[in-house]
Amino acid sequence: MNEAKKMNRMFIVITIMTIFLILGVFLNGVFYSFEGEYVQSIIVLLFSIAIAIIAAYIFINEREKLRAGFPLEDERSKQIKQKASAYSFKASIYYLFVLFWYNIIALNIKSLPRMDTEAALGVSLGGIIIIFFIIWYILSKRGD
C-alpha cells in the first residue's frame, strides 16, 4: 500500500472514531437531561459541541493537506505537537491544582456542588484537552 493510501485510511479511521466520541458525549448530555440534571446536561452538551467544532476545524485543515498531496504529519507539525503538549502539561498541573482545591473547599461549603468521580473525570480531561488545543492553535498560527 502506498503512503497516500495509508494516510487516507488512517484519516478515515480517526474521523470515524471522533464522530463516535462526539456522539457518545452528546448522548450522555441528553441522558442527563432525561434524569433532570440540567446543569450537568448543559455542561456535557457544550463540551460535545466544543469537541465537534475543534474536530471539524482539524478535519477541514487535514483534508486540504491530503488533497494537496502533503503528509498528515511532517517534521514541523511533530515539533509543534511536542511543544504544545509540554506547555499543556505545565498548564494542566496548575489547572488540576485549582480543581483539587475547589473540591476541598466544596467539601466544607455545602452550597457548592461537589465533584464526584464522573464529574472530576470529565472536567479534568475536558480541561486538559481544551488547554492543549488552545496552545496548539496558537503555536500553529505563530509558526513556531
Next chain:
Amino acid sequence: MNDKTGIILGLLATILVLLTLAVYIMNAGTIDFTELGSFAIVIILVLAATYIIWDRAKNIRKGLPAKDERLINISYKAGYYGFIAAIWSAVGAPLLADIFLGREELEGHYITAIVVLVSAIIFMISYFYLAWKGK
C-alpha cells in the same frame, strides 16, 4: 517566558504540592500504608523538582541561560510524555483505584491528585532518563 519567571512558577508549583499534601494529611484522619507510599513518592518528586530549580537558579547567578538548547529539547520531550500520562491516568484512575485500593467511588480531588502524581512521576523519570542518555 523568561528564566526568572520560570523559576518562580516552578517554586510556586512546589509550594502548592507541599500545601496540598499538608491539607490531605489533615483531612485524612488515619493514614494507612498505601497512603504512606504515596507521600514518599510526593516527597521524592518535590526533591527532584527542587534540584532542577536549584540547578537553573545556579546557572542564572553565573550569568548563563537557565537552560541550554539540549535541556530545552529534553524538557519538551519529557513534557510530551507527562501530558500523555496525564490523559491516560485520568482515564485509568477510577479503574486503578478500584483494583488496588478497592474503592469504587473516588472523590473528585483524589482523581486530580492521581493525575498530577502520575504525570509528574512520568515527567521526572523521562527528564532524568533523557538527560542521562544525552538525547
